Amino acid sequence: xxxxxxxxxxxxxxxxxxxxxxxxxxxxxxxxxxxxxxxxxxxxxxxxxxxxxxxxxxxxxxxxxxxxxxxxxxxxxxxxxxxxxxxxxxxxxxxxxxxxxxxxxxxxxxxx
Amino acid sequence: xxxxxxxxxxxxxxxxxxxxxxxxxxxxxxxxxxxxxxxxxxxxxxxxxxxxxxxxxxxxxxxxxxxxxxxxxxxxxxxxxxxxxxxxxxxxxxxxxxxxxxxxxxxxxxxxxxxx
Numbered sequence: 001x002x003x004x005x006x007x008x009x010x011x012x013x014x015x016x017x018x019x020x021x022x023x024x025x026x027x028x029x030x031x032x033x034x035x036x037x038x039x040x041x042x043x044x045x046x047x048x049x050x051x052x053x054x055x056x057x058x059x060x061x062x063x064x065x066x067x068x069x070x071x072x073x074x075x076x077x078x079x080x081x082x083x084x085x086x087x088x089x090x091x092x093x094x095x096x097x098x099x100x101x102x103x104x105x106x107x108x109x110x111x112x
Numbered sequence: 113x114x115x116x117x118x119x120x121x122x123x124x125x126x127x128x129x130x131x132x133x134x135x136x137x138x139x140x141x142x143x144x145x146x147x148x149x150x151x152x153x154x155x156x157x158x159x160x161x162x163x164x165x166x167x168x169x170x171x172x173x174x175x176x177x178x179x180x181x182x183x184x185x186x187x188x189x190x191x192x193x194x195x196x197x198x199x200x201x202x203x204x205x206x207x208x209x210x211x212x213x214x215x216x217x218x219x220x221x222x223x224x225x226x227x228x
Binding site: 032036043044087102 | 114116118143144146154155156158161169203205206207209210213214215216217218219220221222224
């Protein structure tokens with residue numbers, strides 16, 4: 001059974017204070033690892049897909065990296081508008097097409 | 113990016129009422145759609161997976177007769193909460209993915225359901 005563990009559960013940063021969110025996973029054959037951002041009262045918004053160890057993706061202040069056991073979401077010089085819950089999900093070879101296993105998320109708060 | 117529209121955003125109704133929620137993929141063919149339930153400050157709980165033209169697959173513990181799912185076309189899935197009661201009050205979110213196995217899900221903005 002695929003498993004995803006995200007840490008920390010909550011992270012409070014000052015504006016401009018860079019940090020990283022962790023997503024540890026176990027899966028029998030990785031099809032893809034996904035990062036999402038969820039704002040309160042909204043559905044998750046897709047950010048990145050990573051397919052293989054060593055791969056990196058960037059978007060504005062966010063950078064996602066992947067190893068065989070974990071993924072990091074690096075946030076560089078965050079702004080208050082980056083405050084949200086960040087979800088990690090994996091899709092394994094043994095699952096039905098499109099079905100993902102989600103972590104519980106990291107709630108990021110960036111103070112001005 | 114891919115757009116999924118969910119309607120309505122808010123529903124408030126009396127106990128015993130049936131409520132239908134629509135989920136549409138606006139710019140891609142969604143071979144698979146998912147329905148989630150989310151409680152405050154908790155993660156997504158998958159309720160069911162639906163494939164176009166076939167019966168939905170429900171997760172363990174989810175009542176099939178309570179939560180009716182129809183995926184009649186490649187762009188539309190509906191969730192009907194039958195004879196809703198206050199304990200069914202929650203945030204319901206749909207998502208859609210395309211035909212390839214390693215594609216992300218694209219989510220609607222959710223429906224806040226309040227049963228009085």
